[in-house]
Amino acid sequence: MGKFDGTLLLCDMDGTLLNSQKQITDKNLSAIRYFTDNGGLFSLATGRTVHSASKYFKELPINAPISVFNGSVVYDIHNQKPIWEMFLDDKGKKLTYEVMEKFKDVGIEVSTSLRTHLCRGSEISKRHFAMVGFDYILEDINDIKAPWIKLNFTAEHERLLDVAIYLEERAPDEYFIVFSAPYFLEMMDKNANKGLSALKIADYCGIDRDRLYTIGDNYNDIEMLECAKISFAPENAEDDVKNTASVVVSNNNSDSIADVVGYLDDIYQ
Numbered sequence: 001m002g003k004f005d006g007t008l009l010l011c012d013m014d015g016t017l018l019n020s021q022k023q024i025t026d027k028n029l030s031a032i033r034y035f036t037d038n039g040g041l042f043s044l045a046t047g048r049t050v051h052s053a054s055k056y057f058k059e060l061p062i063n064a065p066i067s068v069f070n071g072s073v074v075y076d077i078h079n080q081k082p083i084w085e086m087f088l089d090d091k092g093k094k095l096t097y098e099v100m101e102k103f104k105d106v107g108i109e110v111s112t113s114l115r116t117h118l119c120r121g122s123e124i125s126k127r128h129f130a131m132v133g134f135d136y137i138l139e140d141i142n143d144i145k146a147p148w149i150k151l152n153f154t155a156e157h158e159r160l161l162d163v164a165i166y167l168e169e170r171a172p173d174e175y176f177i178v179f180s181a182p183y184f185l186e187m188m189d190k191n192a193n194k195g196l197s198a199l200k201i202a203d204y205c206g207i208d209r210d211r212l213y214t215i216g217d218n219y220n221d222i223e224m225l226e227c228a229k230i231s232f233a234p235e236n237a238e239d240d241v242k243n244t245a246s247v248v249v250s251n252n253n254s255d256s257i258a259d260v261v262g263y264l265d266d267i268y269q
Helices: 026-037 050-056 090-102 123-132 157-170 194-205 219-226 239-244 256-267
Strands: 008-011 041-044 066-068 073-076 081-085 107-111 116-120 150-154 175-181 184-189 212-215 230-234 247-249
Touching (some): 026 256, 066 194, 090 157, 150 157, 157 175, 230 239, 247 256
Antiparallel strands (some): 073 081, 107 150
């Protein structure tokens, strides 16, 4: 038996697992392999799509379902199928059209299970699509027929605060609206978040909640940190996130995941 049998470590990607160059350091990768080689389950919890996250699948020893679209979908990468999904309703779609009309300078991205569709671009959208490896092609929002999973509004932070207030006023407590970065405001079904998806993954894998560990750096990670037995935040995390976490480890450029595995290594002697 391995020392980490019956444990699950869920890890955010951008700003946590990935360094500023969007790479996984050798020390982090070695630590994750040590964790899984000794019985631990390791997976990802990210705002990215499956396609965007998939470029890292070959190097990571992922052995549990992943959480994508900020917890809207739990996906089995080995059988290439969703285990659990939450979709936006028609009112959510209607609100998107309203935002398009009222905030003409705000970029709008619509994610479906297939990919992310760029309905209105911005300079931030260009950088975002380049980062995740998508083609920067504008599409008519009326042509997106598949169920919508997630919206991403892009603009400078102060402008997105106005969008957030508008959405909350138009549909109070009806959707999960969260900043995943200062210039990304995301909107999903009210029951979709990384915390709920983390519990779905734990249940699917037969992991008790008191052996669930999580790490993340931004506001969209808070629910995931709150549901864990012990949660971690890298030093570069937002202050509210660090205050939520049980333990603050080194920043994402200084092998934060290796710190987490080292901490767990001391617990499971």
